[in-house]
Amino acid sequence: MVLNVPANRFLIWGGNGWVAGHLKELLEKQGKEAYTTTVRMEDREAVIRTLQEIKPTHVLNAAGCTGRPNVDWCEDNKEATMRSNVIGTLNLTDCCFQFGIHCTVFATGCIYQYDEEHPIGGKGFIEEDEANFDGSFYSFTKAKVEAMMKFYSNVLILRLRMPVSDDLHPRNFVTKISAYERVVDIPNSNTILTDLLPASILLAEHSDTGVYNFTNPGAISHNEVLTLFKKHVRPSFEWKNFTLEEQSKVIKAGRSNCKLDVTKLVNKLKEYNYEVPEVHDAYEACFKRMAAAGIR
Numbered sequence: 620m621v622l623n624v625p626a627n628r629f630l631i632w633g634g635n636g637w638v639a640g641h642l643k644e645l646l647e648k649q650g651k652e653a654y655t656t657t658v659r660m661e662d663r664e665a666v667i668r669t670l671q672e673i674k675p676t677h678v679l680n681a682a683g684c685t686g687r688p689n690v691d692w693c694e695d696n697k698e699a700t701m702r703s704n705v706i707g708t709l710n711l712t713d714c715c716f717q718f719g720i721h722c723t724v725f726a727t728g729c730i731y732q733y734d735e736e737h738p739i740g741g742k743g744f745i746e747e748d749e750a751n752f753d754g755s756f757y758s759f760t761k762a763k764v765e766a767m768m769k770f771y772s773n774v775l776i777l778r779l780r781m782p783v784s785d786d787l788h789p790r791n792f793v794t795k796i797s798a799y800e801r802v803v804d805i806p807n808s809n810t811i812l813t814d815l816l817p818a819s820i821l822l823a824e825h826s827d828t829g830v831y832n833f834t835n836p837g838a839i840s841h842n843e844v845l846t847l848f849k850k851h852v853r854p855s856f857e858w859k860n861f862t863l864e865e866q867s868k869v870i871k872a873g874r875s876n877c878k879l880d881v882t883k884l885v886n887k888l889k890e891y892n893y894e895v896p897e898v899h900d901a902y903e904a905c906f907k908r909m910a911a912a913g914i915r
């Protein structure tokens with residue numbers, strides 16, 4: 620007897636966003652059924668109506684208030700930031716729970732900063748470590764909502780950091796740092812989307828839940844990134860550094876710098892025969908793809 624197993628149906632929240640666009644493209648390439656929505660997450664009636672209409676098996680929540688031109692915006696718009704990142708995110712997860720829908724949240728690892736126990740070059744933060752960075756209101760909301768939301772049994776929380784695409788989209792971390800007048804030089808965990816987004820679909824399809832640090836293994840400094848960028852993409856590129864103290868004078872909110880431990884993610888993905896390359900190797904490959912596409 621052939622069982623009539625319903626196919627997965629993905630609904631991507633935050634439909635006009637950058638990560639959401641990549642998810643849609645990826646799912647379509649994989650031949651999967653994917654829908655997007657721009658319904659506000661905090662609008663409970665509209666969320667419920669959308670879930671009832673589309674009947675997804677999986678929600679991919681790539682919606683969130685990220686601020687424009689950057690997270691400094693959240694410092695001056697605290698209520699709007701909370702409405703999206705706390706009330707909205709929790710509401711969407713709760714509505715999915717009520718309907719028995721798996722919900723993957725594209726969250727952030729920018730809730731940590733290097734400390735005595737986790738120094739530069741030392742051990743990374745694991746999923747169970749309490750957030751220790753609230754230097755920006757954006758990170759503050761993200762850390763608080765994660766700490767509550769993780770108790771939902773239908774939720775998979777993926778902590779991205781400084782995401783990088785294979786193009787020079789304005790939201791790409793490389794685009795940002797290559798356009799700054801001066802950059803700090805600190806090792807960080809980064810998420811190369813080409814490596815990690817397929818992993819997010821795998822985890823969702825297996826109905827995995829819980830919190831995962833969602834970056835390539837290792838940490839890479841700004842100068843190492845830009846050196847590889849110069850080598851493969853833009854040979855004429857030059858940049859200048861400044862210190863954290865100097866940086867703090869030109870930004871309103873603090874920025875997180877940290878390394879995440881991805882042992883949990885790597886071990887889980889081994890079960891699905893999926894490997895995520897070390898961050899330096901991942902950048903080499905990413906910049907080679909960029910160059911091959913004629914991006915300079």
Ligand SMILES: NC(=O)c1ccc[n+]([C@@H]2O[C@H](COP(=O)([O-])OP(=O)(O)OC[C@H]3O[C@@H](n4cnc5c(N)ncnc54)[C@H](OP(=O)(O)O)[C@@H]3O)[C@@H](O)[C@H]2O)c1
Pocket residue numbers: 632633634635636637638639657658659660661681682683684685686702703704707725726727728779780781782790
């Ligand atoms: N890019 C990064 O550096 C980075 C790093 C780590 C984690 N993340 C997280 O990953 C997620 C996606 O990021 P992204 O870079 O793709 O950001 P993005 O391009 O700003 O996309 C976010 C989308 O969410 C929508 N949105 C905001 N508040 C909403 C709400 N209350 N209800 C419904 N939609 C809402 C926005 O629409 P409107 O513009 O109409 O509000 C926007 O289209 C975010 O949660 C972000 O915090 C991003």
